[in-house]
Amino acid sequence: MLKKALSIDTYDVAANYEYGCAALRLGKYFDALDGFEVASLSESYRSASYTKISEIYLAQKDFEKSLEYAQKSLVNNQNNIQGLQLSYLSYTLTGENKKSRSCRKSNIGTGSAESFRTV
Numbered sequence: 001m002l003k004k005a006l007s008i009d010t011y012d013v014a015a016n017y018e019y020g021c022a023a024l025r026l027g028k029y030f031d032a033l034d035g036f037e038v039a040s041l042s043e044s045y046r047s048a049s050y051t052k053i054s055e056i057y058l059a060q061k062d063f064e065k066s067l068e069y070a071q072k073s074l075v076n077n078q079n080n081i082q083g084l085q086l087s088y089l090s091y092t093l094t095g096e097n098k099k100s101r102s103c104r105k106s107n108i109g110t111g112s113a114e115s116f117r118t119v
Contacts, residue, residue: 013042047077054086
């Protein structure tokens with residue numbers, strides 16, 4: 001169904017986002033990245049798409065790229081809890097503890113400090 005939608009309109013933002021989600025669940029990271037990159041062209045899907053891209057790079061242990069996209073996800077939505085968590089994880093895994101503590105403090109400001117206890 002998604003392939004048919006994309007064959008009709010290659011740049012359909014919603015279809016590309018869903019395609020990215022489906023590809024991610026199947027472990028097809030390259031396809032997922034492709035879908036999320038196109039979806040990120042739309043402001044309404046940008047933060048969510050960048051968050052998913054950050055998750056992919058984190059899974060691939062590319063912590064710098066994961067951090068880059070986590071930070072991008074926060075541009076349009078500063079209260080993006082997953083973006084804050086991904087930033088925190090990426091900073092922690094690259095040894096930038098001072099910056100990871102800053103992310104944690106930002107998360108506390110959003111009223112969701114509990115979410116860091118599971119990280």
